[in-house]
Amino acid sequence: MPGSERPHRPVIAVTGPDRGGTPAWLFTALAVWRAGGRPLRIRPGRPRRNRRIDALIVGGGADVDPELYGETLPEGPDTTAIRRAEQRLSQRLIGYAFYPALWLLRRLFQSKRPSLDPERDRLEKSLIHHALDEHLPILGICRGMQLINVVRGGSLHRDLAAFYVETPNARSLLPVKRVRLDPHSRLSIILGDAALHVNALHSQAVDRLGRGLTIAGREPSRVVQAIEADGPDFCIGVQWHPEYLPQKTRHQRLFRAVVRAAVDHHEVQ
Numbered sequence: 001m002p003g004s005e006r007p008h009r010p011v012i013a014v015t016g017p018d019r020g021g022t023p024a025w026l027f028t029a030l031a032v033w034r035a036g037g038r039p040l041r042i043r044p045g046r047p048r049r050n051r052r053i054d055a056l057i058v059g060g061g062a063d064v065d066p067e068l069y070g071e072t073l074p075e076g077p078d079t080t081a082i083r084r085a086e087q088r089l090s091q092r093l094i095g096y097a098f099y100p101a102l103w104l105l106r107r108l109f110q111s112k113r114p115s116l117d118p119e120r121d122r123l124e125k126s127l128i129h130h131a132l133d134e135h136l137p138i139l140g141i142c143r144g145m146q147l148i149n150v151v152r153g154g155s156l157h158r159d160l161a162a163f164y165v166e167t168p169n170a171r172s173l174l175p176v177k178r179v180r181l182d183p184h185s186r187l188s189i190i191l192g193d194a195a196l197h198v199n200a201l202h203s204q205a206v207d208r209l210g211r212g213l214t215i216a217g218r219e220p221s222r223v224v225q226a227i228e229a230d231g232p233d234f235c236i237g238v239q240w241h242p243e244y245l246p247q248k249t250r251h252q253r254l255f256r257a258v259v260r261a262a263v264d265h266h267e268v269q
Helices: 022-034 079-086 089-098 100-109 118-134 143-151 186-191 249-268
Strands: 011-015 038-042 055-058 138-141 172-181 196-200 213-218 224-229 235-238
Touching: 011 022, 011 118, 011 249, 022 038, 022 249, 055 118, 055 143, 055 249, 118 138, 118 143, 138 143, 138 249, 143 224, 143 235, 172 186, 172 224, 186 213, 186 224, 186 235, 186 249
Parallel strands: 011 038, 011 055, 055 138, 138 235
Antiparallel strands: 172 196, 172 213, 213 224, 224 235
């Protein structure tokens, strides 16, 4: 019957590790589904190479291998130091009081592997190159934003200590950091140009910007919190984790924008 055909749900690939990463996958999949897309989980052990995708979300997780951007010295904090920072009493209380289910999920499924994941690096690099070549929409989350920058020839800060001399570098699932978006950016059009409050789970950040990328948002310390591609293609990276803020309408607009861009791209093929 005319009008009875179900609307097309574009396939949104969501990357992650083989071990750990379950909470991020579940929350990202929920956000994609709510936005009208069909999430497809992609991992090194299950790369789904023959599946057509309409957009790519590169998720958070392990640090990007510094050799990919010409760094070899271990100048940043090691995994043990990062875990100690996350286990401070204040952070545990925040998790218990406000985000108990998410806090427990992350602890339950947190990977015990080292902080680098070269197999995932290789898979996600190939997926980013494919998406760029095919002009597919791309959203990078935390590590995903950093890897997009590296793929485009940029580099990363492995030690953010110099940015937080007067104020500590907060690490929290709650939106505790303030980000100012560039009012002329695509991201500002999606989220609005008012200051945005974001969560913070990262230990690295963009240093030298990659080719064809611009800075779309910074926090007061000047740490880059968002990047995007020049030109018409949808390619955005954010340092925070919008998937862990399902109750925040502004953050969920990001997933709706990815799905909408995927639908538009599918329709012109």
